Amino acid sequence: MRLQQFSPPLREDLVLALQDIGVRTEVDLILNEDPTAIFTRLPSALGISLLEFRRAVEKVTELASAVPTYGDKQQELENARHDEILRDDMLVGLPEVDALLGGFSPPRLVEISGDKGSGKTTLAMQVALRHLVTVSDSSVLWIDSSGEFAPERVSNMLDQMRGEYSASALERLQVSLAFDIEAVHEVLETLRESMASRNASSYSEFPTTRCIVLDSITPLLAPMLSATSSQGHAIMTTFVRQLRAFADSFSLAIIVINQSTKMLPRNPDAVFETARKPALGPSFTFMTDATLWLSRRPENADDGGSTMHVAEVTRSRISRSKTWAPFKIMNGLLTSA
Amino acid sequence: MSDRPLSTLSSLAPPVLSALAGAGYETVQDLLSNSTPEQLSKDLNIPLPASQAVFSAAAGPSQRSLPMTQSAAAMMGTTAKQYSTACPPLDRLLGGGLKRGFILEINGPPGSGKEQMAATAVRTFVECDQQVLFVDMQNMVLPATIKRILMNSPTADPDGMDLVRYLAFHTTAEFVAFVRSLPAYLEANPSTALLVLNSLAFPFQPHTIKRFAMLDKLKQVLARACASMGLTVIITSQLTTKMLEGNGQPGSAPPGSKSVMIPSFRDSDFPPGRTYRVIIVPLTRTTGVIRLLSSPTHVPSRGQPAREEPYQRIRGMIS
Numbered sequence: 167m168r169l170q171q172f173s174p175p176l177r178e179d180l181v182l183a184l185q186d187i188g189v190r191t192e193v194d195l196i197l198n199e200d201p202t203a204i205f206t207r208l209p210s211a212l213g214i215s216l217l218e219f220r221r222a223v224e225k226v227t228e229l230a231s232a233v234p235t236y237g238d239k240q241q242e243l244e245n246a247r248h249d250e251i252l253r254d255d256m257l258v259g260l261p262e263v264d265a266l267l268g269g270f271s272p273p274r275l276v277e278i279s280g281d282k283g284s285g286k287t288t289l290a291m292q293v294a295l296r297h298l299v300t301v302s303d304s305s306v307l308w309i310d311s312s313g314e315f316a317p318e319r320v321s322n323m324l325d326q327m328r329g330e331y332s333a334s335a336l337e338r339l340q341v342s343l344a345f346d347i348e349a350v351h352e353v354l355e356t357l358r359e360s361m362a363s364r365n366a367s368s369y370s371e372f373p374t375t376r377c378i379v380l381d382s383i384t385p386l387l388a389p390m391l392s393a394t395s396s397q398g399h400a401i402m403t404t405f406v407r408q409l410r411a412f413a414d415s416f417s418l419a420i421i422v423i424n425q426s427t428k429m430l431p432r433n434p435d436a437v438f439e440t441a442r443k444p445a446l447g448p449s450f451t452f453m454t455d456a457t458l459w460l461s462r463r464p465e466n467a468d469d470g471g472s473t474m475h476v477a478e479v480t481r482s483r484i485s486r487s488k489t490w491a492p493f494k495i496m497n498g499l500l501t502s503a
Numbered sequence: 504m505s506d507r508p509l510s511t512l513s514s515l516a517p518p519v520l521s522a523l524a525g526a527g528y529e530t531v532q533d534l535l536s537n538s539t540p541e542q543l544s545k546d547l548n549i550p551l552p553a554s555q556a557v558f559s560a561a562a563g564p565s566q567r568s569l570p571m572t573q574s575a576a577a578m579m580g581t582t583a584k585q586y587s588t589a590c591p592p593l594d595r596l597l598g599g600g601l602k603r604g605f606i607l608e609i610n611g612p613p614g615s616g617k618e619q620m621a622a623t624a625v626r627t628f629v630e631c632d633q634q635v636l637f638v639d640m641q642n643m644v645l646p647a648t649i650k651r652i653l654m655n656s657p658t659a660d661p662d663g664m665d666l667v668r669y670l671a672f673h674t675t676a677e678f679v680a681f682v683r684s685l686p687a688y689l690e691a692n693p694s695t696a697l698l699v700l701n702s703l704a705f706p707f708q709p710h711t712i713k714r715f716a717m718l719d720k721l722k723q724v725l726a727r728a729c730a731s732m733g734l735t736v737i738i739t740s741q742l743t744t745k746m747l748e749g750n751g752q753p754g755s756a757p758p759g760s761k762s763v764m765i766p767s768f769r770d771s772d773f774p775p776g777r778t779y780r781v782i783i784v785p786l787t788r789t790t791g792v793i794r795l796l797s798s799p800t801h802v803p804s805r806g807q808p809a810r811e812e813p814y815q816r817i818r819g820m821i822s
Contacts, residue, residue: 385723
């Protein structure tokens with residue numbers, strides 16, 4: 167942060183003199199050199215004594231340091247928030263699967279990962295649609311990064327769901343196309359501006375966005391990850407942190423769908439034997455609140471056109487991990503096994 | 504005013520970004536509320552145009568509605584117009600016709616007339632005044648054939664041929680070059696409504712290495728084009744022969760072995776939510792059925808009979 171931006175503001179002439187000798191931010195002032203060394207470089211025409219300078223540096227240190235919080239106050243806030251948002255409007259609809267993470271209520275950033283055909287898009291779509299048909303004034307933003315969103319499948323699923331507000335559900339499902347990370351940033355920026363202006367005014371004619379689904383974050387970030395440069399990893403971390411801050415500040419549930427890559431000879435974290443793991447590297451799973459790993463089970467596959475799947479929690483900071491639950495997908499809809 | 508970090512504005516040059524970080528500007532809000540382009544350029548010691556570029560990038564999207572966004576209901580509405588493939592049994596399998604933004608793959612044995620079907624389908628699009636890009640990979644359909652088909656219709660427009668662009672190639676390398684330059688072509692010609700890929704299996708002879716990578720790239724390009732500009736794609740593929748119960752020694756077929764002809768591509772080679780795959784099954788010299796292998800809403804599984812429509816050949820394919 168620039169020295170000019172501190173409030174209460176510091177002495178104007180001091181700030182300008184510091185800028186002239188190359189000290190612009192609080193990091194330059196406090197951490198780069200000993201403050202006494204900086205003092206010797208200041209022009210004597212400034213008329214400031216060492217004591218006053220030291221006091222100014224102390225004030226900057228105080229203003230720049232993080233605000234302390236107490237553990238018990240944090241716990242109280244968490245409990246209050248948890249009670250307030252324990253509604254049942256962001257669920258899959260299957261008690262066993264919902265118990266794995268305690269539902270998808272905001273604010274939450276969940277990663278769903280798995281092989282092709284394991285049911286990731288179907289699961290995310292079911293959460294979104296169930297929410298839309300039970301709550302009348304909310305909307306869901308679906309960010310499609312590969313162009314594979316199929317409205318026919320969605321309306322097929324919707325026909326099989328019963329809910330009060332299913333007539334307007336399709337209109338409240340907004341689909342954005344974003345083929346690179348820049349485009350996703352733009353979509354999020356526009357959403358942020360519209361939600362900030364909505365918070366300012368109490369009346370709004372558009373439904374509030376309560377859930378964002380990013381279908382396949384992998385093609386957006388995977389090309390940038392490389393073994394020789396860490397820039398891709400930095401871009402990935404900044405992006406997911408922004409998503410987290412977004413979810414917290416606007417109380418959203420964000421579901422990120424991730425694909426899978428090879429892991430030979432076998433994945434030690436998975437409950438069932440598999441040689442696949444979530445893509446985007448080992449650190450991605452720690453940036454989200456929880457990672458659900460979906461896999462398709464081959465047993466009794468042709469039981470009337472339905473397929474068996476298993477959802478396991480490989481890592482979670484909001485619930486127990488290494489738990490799993492089976493489910494079936496019949497006609498594009500998840501049902502209990 | 505937003506908290507967006509300046510490092511996410513990737514359209515700015517790295518030296519400018521590091522100068523901004525060094526001067527302590529972290530978020531877009533810091534920048535916009537505390538400085539002007541002239542002040543910034545003096546402050547960071549960067550030229551004025553670069554400073555103005557920073558401000559215009561930071562000003563960000565100014566529209567109220569999200570970019571490239573529509574509701575799912577609207578998406579279903581815009582794809583309502585159906586183009587007939589000029590072959591009634593195929594139209595029936597597709598549920599009326601082919602909609603914009605969908606991919607139709609026609610498989611069939613040699614001589615079943617699939618390339619003719621693709622060429623005839625071009626006529627519907629030309630009649631609706633849409634541009635077509637016809638790519639032929641095995642010299643099955645020459646420009647003269649397309650012209651003849653277009654001129655045959657009663658409402659023939661002599662300028663109709665101008666709407667059809669023709670491209671022919673045969674090798675895998677040319678295919679890779681084509682797939683890489685396709686997005687740029689579509690951006691330069693946004694009114695292209697139909698892309699025909701004739702004999703797609705030809706550049707992929709069985710020994711082709713990196714087959715999966717090339718097909719994956721094609722699938723990605725097609726999915727993006729179909730989603731963003733509603734491009735319709737018709738693909739014809741030859742069948743490949745697979746030996747069963749044989750030991751695959753090239754040149755010798757052990758007694759008792761069977762060979763079947765199967766489609767060259769799998770369901771996963773095309774975007775699942777927007778592809779119709781059909782196969783032409785000739786039963787006699789002039790009749791047969793067209794079978795639906797998969798569609799966006801329904802994948803027939805084993806045990807369930809697939810939808811079929813009978814056809815008759817009368818110098819073409821008419822039911």
